[in-house]
Amino acid sequence: MAEVPAAGRRFRETALGQHLGQLLRDQLGLLGLVLVLLVVLSALFAGWIAPYDPLKIYAGPRLAPPSWEHWFGTDHLGRDILSRVIAGGQVALQVAAATIAAALTLGIALGLLAGYGPEWLDNLLLLLFDAVRSFPVIIFALAVVTLLGPSLYTVILVVTISSVPIYARIVRTQTQAMKHNEFILAERAMGAGPLRILGVHILPNVVGPLLILASMDVPLVIAVEAGLSFLGMGVRPPTPSWGTILNDGYNYIRNSPWPVIAGGIPIVVVTLGFTFLGEALRDIFDPKLRKDL
Amino acid sequence: MAGAASPPESAAEGSVLEVSGLSLDFGSPRGRIHALRNVSLSVPRGRIVGVVGESGCGKSSLAYAIMGLLAANGEVTDGRLLFEGRDLLKLDQRELRAIRGQRLSMVFQDPMTALNPVRRIGELMTDIQYRSGRSPAEMRRRATEMLERVGIPDAESRLAAYPHHFSGGMRQRICIAMALLVEPALLIADEPTTALDATLEVQIVHLLKNLQRELGCSVLFVSHHLGTVAELCDDVVVMYAGEVVESGPVREIFHRPSHPYTQALFACDPGRIKQATRNLPTIPGELPDLVEPPSGCIFKDRCPERFEPCDRLKPPAYAAGEGHRAACHLLSPCRPLGSGPAGEGAR
Amino acid sequence: MWIYFGRRLILAILVVVIAVTLLNAMLHLVPGDPAVMILGPRATPELIEAFRVRMGLDQPFHVQMATFFWRLLQGDMGTDVFTGRSVAAIVLEQLPFTLTLIAVSILWAAALGIPLGCFSAIRRNSLLDKVTGLLSVSVISIPAFVMALYALLIFAVELKWLPAIGAGEGFLDSLEHLILPAFTVGVSWVGYMARIVRASMLEVLGETHVRMARAFGLTERRIVFGYALPIAILPTVTLLGVGVAYLVSAAVFAEVIFARPGVGALIVEAVDSRNYPIVLGCVLVTTALFVLATLVSDLVNALLDPRARESL
Numbered sequence A: 001m002a003e004v005p006a007a008g009r010r011f012r013e014t015a016l017g018q019h020l021g022q023l024l025r026d027q028l029g030l031l032g033l034v035l036v037l038l039v040v041l042s043a044l045f046a047g048w049i050a051p052y053d054p055l056k057i058y059a060g061p062r063l064a065p066p067s068w069e070h071w072f073g074t075d076h077l078g079r080d081i082l083s084r085v086i087a088g089g090q091v092a093l094q095v096a097a098a099t100i101a102a103a104l105t106l107g108i109a110l111g112l113l114a115g116y117g118p119e120w121l122d123n124l125l126l127l128l129f130d131a132v133r134s135f136p137v138i139i140f141a142l143a144v145v146t147l148l149g150p151s152l153y154t155v156i157l158v159v160t161i162s163s164v165p166i167y168a169r170i171v172r173t174q175t176q177a178m179k180h181n182e183f184i185l186a187e188r189a190m191g192a193g194p195l196r197i198l199g200v201h202i203l204p205n206v207v208g209p210l211l212i213l214a215s216m217d218v219p220l221v222i223a224v225e226a227g228l229s230f231l232g233m234g235v236r237p238p239t240p241s242w243g244t245i246l247n248d249g250y251n252y253i254r255n256s257p258w259p260v261i262a263g264g265i266p267i268v269v270v271t272l273g274f275t276f277l278g279e280a281l282r283d284i285f286d287p288k289l290r291k292d293l
Numbered sequence B: 001m002a003g004a005a006s007p008p009e010s011a012a013e014g015s016v017l018e019v020s021g022l023s024l025d026f027g028s029p030r031g032r033i034h035a036l037r038n039v040s041l042s043v044p045r046g047r048i049v050g051v052v053g054e055s056g057c058g059k060s061s062l063a064y065a066i067m068g069l070l071a072a073n074g075e076v077t078d079g080r081l082l083f084e085g086r087d088l089l090k091l092d093q094r095e096l097r098a099i100r101g102q103r104l105s106m107v108f109q110d111p112m113t114a115l116n117p118v119r120r121i122g123e124l125m126t127d128i129q130y131r132s133g134r135s136p137a138e139m140r141r142r143a144t145e146m147l148e149r150v151g152i153p154d155a156e157s158r159l160a161a162y163p164h165h166f167s168g169g170m171r172q173r174i175c176i177a178m179a180l181l182v183e184p185a186l187l188i189a190d191e192p193t194t195a196l197d198a199t200l201e202v203q204i205v206h207l208l209k210n211l212q213r214e215l216g217c218s219v220l221f222v223s224h225h226l227g228t229v230a231e232l233c234d235d236v237v238v239m240y241a242g243e244v245v246e247s248g249p250v251r252e253i254f255h256r257p258s259h260p261y262t263q264a265l266f267a268c269d270p271g272r273i274k275q276a277t278r279n280l281p282t283i284p285g286e287l288p289d290l291v292e293p294p295s296g297c298i299f300k301d302r303c304p305e306r307f308e309p310c311d312r313l314k315p316p317a318y319a320a321g322e323g324h325r326a327a328c329h330l331l332s333p334c335r336p337l338g339s340g341p342a343g344e345g346a347r
Numbered sequence C: 001m002w003i004y005f006g007r008r009l010i011l012a013i014l015v016v017v018i019a020v021t022l023l024n025a026m027l028h029l030v031p032g033d034p035a036v037m038i039l040g041p042r043a044t045p046e047l048i049e050a051f052r053v054r055m056g057l058d059q060p061f062h063v064q065m066a067t068f069f070w071r072l073l074q075g076d077m078g079t080d081v082f083t084g085r086s087v088a089a090i091v092l093e094q095l096p097f098t099l100t101l102i103a104v105s106i107l108w109a110a111a112l113g114i115p116l117g118c119f120s121a122i123r124r125n126s127l128l129d130k131v132t133g134l135l136s137v138s139v140i141s142i143p144a145f146v147m148a149l150y151a152l153l154i155f156a157v158e159l160k161w162l163p164a165i166g167a168g169e170g171f172l173d174s175l176e177h178l179i180l181p182a183f184t185v186g187v188s189w190v191g192y193m194a195r196i197v198r199a200s201m202l203e204v205l206g207e208t209h210v211r212m213a214r215a216f217g218l219t220e221r222r223i224v225f226g227y228a229l230p231i232a233i234l235p236t237v238t239l240l241g242v243g244v245a246y247l248v249s250a251a252v253f254a255e256v257i258f259a260r261p262g263v264g265a266l267i268v269e270a271v272d273s274r275n276y277p278i279v280l281g282c283v284l285v286t287t288a289l290f291v292l293a294t295l296v297s298d299l300v301n302a303l304l305d306p307r308a309r310e311s312l
Helices: A005-025 A027-044 A081-116 A119-133 A137-148 A152-179 A182-189 A194-230 A242-251 A258-285 B059-067 B093-099 B121-127 B136-149 B168-181 B198-215 B226-232 B250-255 B260-268 C002-029 C034-039 C045-055 C061-073 C087-122 C127-141 C144-158 C171-205 C208-215 C220-257 C263-272 C276-304
Strands: B015-028 B031-044 B048-052 B074-083 B104-107 B186-190 B218-223 B235-240 B243-249 B318-321 B324-326
Touching (some): A027 A081, A081 A194, A081 A242, A119 C002, A137 A194, A137 C276, A152 A194, A182 A194, A194 A242, A194 A258, B031 B235, B048 B059, B059 B186, B059 B218, B104 B168, B121 B136, B198 B226, B218 B226, B243 B250, C087 C171, C087 C220, C087 C276, C127 C171, C144 C171, C171 C220, C208 C220, C220 C276, C263 C276
Parallel strands (some): B048 B235
Antiparallel strands (some): B015 B031, B318 B324
């Protein structure tokens, strides 16, 4: 792959074309792609799409069922739920993007460090990874929230920490496999620095699995964000999050079912969307990769 | 092979198994692999028939096809598998199951994976007698007896052991004990000694031969090892790239191999090379692509004796001796005398 | 095998120690006085000082940690800031509710998921297999608390078939109160199990010993349940141990949404009131639960597999 970059790139381009075709033929993958695009686009163009101000309290009906004016109804303060759901999508995707970017960066760095560094460092990092993973995410998050207080940043921090081991392990395994590769030993003998070897030989090999894992990690991140916000330990009101919409709805569940129904739908849509997409990508690019729990 | 001059189609008398015109495809991403093409052979009652050939010649597929245990992508496209007068290919799953493990049984290639790792030997051996109507105690007694016969010491107490307690050779003995415990009319042995080392191989072959004599069953013995076949078998079928190229009694085949492929096979057999040579000879060339098998003779591309008709015509099975047939144009009765089959070692 | 367990146990203890130390260190690293953080902004200076002394917060960090672990070894997880009761007593009081919920959830999930996985593997690519596959992915990815809210909405609020809140009293009533929470906690595990069992079943069914069993004319039912399942089940057992940790997360939401008592409800309440000792106690108990579950599943795995059993 790396030996002949030009040929490699040409191959990858044609392969990519084939893979896209495959993805479009995979019905569930296509459905996933459509759902993901739906949520992403509505978040990107929230300002144009949202019919009302998600924060503004209107004098109109409270806890109203869906109508032509309010497609998803209104909440206990008379706010338009559809507008809040769209704004909540922005929050969810921001958290997801920030978390995955941070977790990928940290995961790659730590994975390379574990794989390339001395053995004691490897063992220490593995122990840390195990430590992080032996906490249920929510319990861990709650503990951290106690310390740092509820906020968007706490959520990002917690989910980042709990996602890092997944990425780091993959990078570590690949790095260790490559470390003793004759080709790389030869490069090292010719004086190539570790950074060059990492950048040129190891990263290109793990990018595929990492992106698939990231795609499958998105629903998890969004679920944790919404879950914590639901418990009142994530995004603070009045900022709309799917979790806070659900929490408001939960408090008035005996008065009106609509806020709960409306707040849950986007979470179902986005988690299913990313999961279907991720599974399709995995089947196409890397059938052997299994996400270990 | 059974009747000297009679064609195999009408030789059902006295045969346990009669394979005729069997063709078999495997689906693959490249297209259909025609793994067996028009294979015919018969296993006479009470005899041991060896099937030899290089790996990839289809001999194991033949064994699995007879058992009805082909992989999901395998499909018999033509032919008949007459077993005790009934065509196995026409039976449904239930009828097939009634035959398997009662009239027909099998010993597998790798004894390390053939026994279920979480069941005791005793359980495995009583499980397979489930249709016999015997009492559990009787089933265990028979299991013990059979284990003793295949040479497992202290057999009774070993019934409680798990497969991983035994070495590879011992496990293959257990597999043979299981296969013979059901008193089959035909035992199919798919390279039962390939996974074992040489000393064990000899022991297993002797064991099979003795037990076969005592029990009087027929055996279809699949192997790529000529020495083993010579030692054990009464008749030999030589296969190449999914076709039968030569068949006959073991003495005929070993003393007067008539097909160039059989001759080449002997030339490469380390046990038969008389002079000490530096390099082990191999047959030059590669197996033909079975997605699109070449027309004419299947062996032509690697054959040292290739001549004009080989490209055009598929050679029929010409008589080459007493019960001995070979599919080679060199044997055609129309060929002028004097340029007959090349003898052994003619190179 | 015992050496293996010993190593696992030591690793587990190390993990707990590191985790607790990290949590405590964070408490000290974040700006502000831990005592103020724990007691809240309205506490008087005298109260804070008294609390600092009582909790040992006036001592250096490493002494605090040493004291903490020393007390932990004696089963003392500290005292509740507000009531003055022992944290261990408070947490252990709630633990049975959570354990019951998790156990019932995992049992029904296994009872449904394992056969579904088996049949999906046997009838590969059938309608059943495809539907199971699709449903599995769906229930795995939809978060438990969304499931819980919808279940509450449909079965308790709208249809009024099942009670919405509390744990109930008496056996039958408790059981009735368990149905919805156990459904929401377990449902994603039906999916997990179906998928794992299907995958390992397909693998086992392709092994030679299954072919051999077929060659002896054993019935398909006997081959699947007697010969293949005992082997195919092993990865699932391992997964179950890890699964407990994930079930605890789901249990937190189920307990909050269905207003059930339990460790999950306790920790949420404690976080709300910044009751740090209780939070730490809950974290310790759930981590211990996770470690214990992993060990037990390893042990069960070894008991089910004769090859591993003998090395015990």
